[in-house]
Amino acid sequence: MPADEPRAMRRRPTQERSRATVERILDAGRSVLLTRGFEGASTNRIAAAAGVGPGTLYQYFPDKEAILERVVERAVDDLEARITRAFLASLRAGDDAVRGHLEALLDALTDEADLVRVLSQDRPRTVGRRRVGFARRIDALVAGALLAEHPDAGDVPVDAVAWMLVRTVEHVTISWVLEAPDVGREAILDELTAMVGGYLGRRLG
Amino acid sequence: MPADEPRAMRRRPTQERSRATVERILDAGRSVLLTRGFEGASTNRIAAAAGVGPGTLYQYFPDKEAILERVVERAVDDLEARITRAFLASLRAGDDAVRGHLEALLDALTDEADLVRVLSQDRPRTVGRRRVGFARRIDALVAGALLAEHPDAGDVPVDAVAWMLVRTVEHVTISWVLEAPDVGREAILDELTAMVGGYLGRRLG
DNA sequence: GTTGAACCCGAGTGATTGCTCGTGTCAGCG
DNA sequence: CGCTGACACGAGCAATCACTCGGGTTCAAC
Numbered sequence: 001m002p003a004d005e006p007r008a009m010r011r012r013p014t015q016e017r018s019r020a021t022v023e024r025i026l027d028a029g030r031s032v033l034l035t036r037g038f039e040g041a042s043t044n045r046i047a048a049a050a051g052v053g054p055g056t057l058y059q060y061f062p063d064k065e066a067i068l069e070r071v072v073e074r075a076v077d078d079l080e081a082r083i084t085r086a087f088l089a090s091l092r093a094g095d096d097a098v099r100g101h102l103e104a105l106l107d108a109l110t111d112e113a114d115l116v117r118v119l120s121q122d123r124p125r126t127v128g129r130r131r132v133g134f135a136r137r138i139d140a141l142v143a144g145a146l147l148a149e150h151p152d153a154g155d156v157p158v159d160a161v162a163w164m165l166v167r168t169v170e171h172v173t174i175s176w177v178l179e180a181p182d183v184g185r186e187a188i189l190d191e192l193t194a195m196v197g198g199y200l201g202r203r204l205g
Numbered sequence: 206m207p208a209d210e211p212r213a214m215r216r217r218p219t220q221e222r223s224r225a226t227v228e229r230i231l232d233a234g235r236s237v238l239l240t241r242g243f244e245g246a247s248t249n250r251i252a253a254a255a256g257v258g259p260g261t262l263y264q265y266f267p268d269k270e271a272i273l274e275r276v277v278e279r280a281v282d283d284l285e286a287r288i289t290r291a292f293l294a295s296l297r298a299g300d301d302a303v304r305g306h307l308e309a310l311l312d313a314l315t316d317e318a319d320l321v322r323v324l325s326q327d328r329p330r331t332v333g334r335r336r337v338g339f340a341r342r343i344d345a346l347v348a349g350a351l352l353a354e355h356p357d358a359g360d361v362p363v364d365a366v367a368w369m370l371v372r373t374v375e376h377v378t379i380s381w382v383l384e385a386p387d388v389g390r391e392a393i394l395d396e397l398t399a400m401v402g403g404y405l406g407r408r409l410g
Numbered sequence: 411g412t413t414g415a416a417c418c419c420g421a422g423t424g425a426t427t428g429c430t431c432g433t434g435t436c437a438g439c440g
Numbered sequence: 441c442g443c444t445g446a447c448a449c450g451a452g453c454a455a456t457c458a459c460t461c462g463g464g465t466t467c468a469a470c
Contacts, residue, residue, distance in 0.1 A: 171376035187365040
């Protein structure tokens with residue numbers, strides 16, 4: 001077993017009942033997190049929401065931090081899976097690639113706005129130290145895709161390009177969802193497509 | 206007096222001594238915030254760091270939230286002033302405008318990395334509801350600058366362009382400072398300049 | 411010098427926190 | 441049936457929290 005799991009469980013749930021209990025705790029954790037934020041996500045509150053005594057939490061988790069870490073890890077995985085699915089769908093649709101991807105991302109984030117808000121504005125230092133943003137492991141993927149489509153990249157620093165593109169797209173879309181600025185969906189899609197697409201075309205085209 | 210100040214003071218400090226006390230409280234608040242984050246910024250801790258009894262805090266502030274709001278407001282103002290100064294200096298230098306501005310921003314953020322980290326990763330829901338990012342009031346400025354330099358903007362939605370540019374530059378530079386990724390300073394400056402400069406040139410040139 | 415307001419202290423309050431542990435239930439097995 | 445171990449409960453502990461308040465100190469005004 002690698003010593004780098006999100007956090008070791010105190011007891012591994014073996015029976016059906018206890019596995020269901022852990023599930024209820026994690027679901028309750030997510031629900032409390034979404035409605036009250038990290039500040040309001042106390043152990044007693046999570047236990048109550050799960051219909052469970054406070055002590056039960058500590059049958060399976062070493063401390064509060066481990067619970068929230070697991071909850072966040074799950075939520076991020078869900079979100080990433082959803083985004084990946086949207087990406088694939090936009091690929092199949094065969095639209096203009098850049099704009100299609102951006103639309104898919106924007107819509108996925110819009111649907112999960114509450115989760116995005118909590119994860120990106122509220123997270124305290126103690127949770128999720130290992131990953132800074134949602135998109136950490138995306139960097140390598142994007143770099144690979146860029147290299148595959150443009151093998152003649154020459155002296156362009158593909159890693160830097162990929163890193164910057166991921167941050168740009170991530171934050172512009174998230175900010176748009178959270179701030180709900182006075183800028184229409186079509187307008188922001190147009191501009192982002194123009195900026196990113198144009199840059200890619202000229203830099204790697 | 207507009208009813209929208211950060212938070213009304215309980216008593217307005219009139220004597221020299223009390224003004225110094227408020228100053229010590231705010232300085233201590235900033236220091237505690239930087240070293241222990243929002244989670245560790247308790248009233249007792251701030252009072253102790255200021256060399257002041259807990260009760261003294263409540264002579265001048267209605268509650269903890271008001272103290273932290275004021276501390277954050279000050280810190281953000283300082284940071285914005287510093288960035289503005291760097292911008293002006295890069296203007297005087299007469300370099301390539303876009304790249305010079307980006308260098309100035311990147312260096313200012315690098316110098317204040319601890320503050321940037323706390324403000325952008327830690328802030329709880331209760332503090333600073335009014336402003337989502339550092340750069341809120343920058344949007345209008347940038348939009349104005351774009352319009353001034355390109356009066357023939359035609360049907361380009363200048364507001365959307367300015368909004369997106371501010372978010373892009375803000376987050377790419379902040380992420381670079383906080384993540385310290387495997388991407389050199391020159392590389393990220395090159396790419397960001399290419400993306401933003403090229404986009405501006407084609408869209409408004 | 412006296413007065414009274416401005417100022418500051420810090421022990422203490424009640425609430426809430428993360429977490430423990432003694433008590434007990436219940437399913438499965440011999 | 442009776443035993444055993446996995447499982448769950450929830451009152452309660454120590455710590456910490458934001459905040460109060462009674463009383464003392466300092467200082468400007470007269």
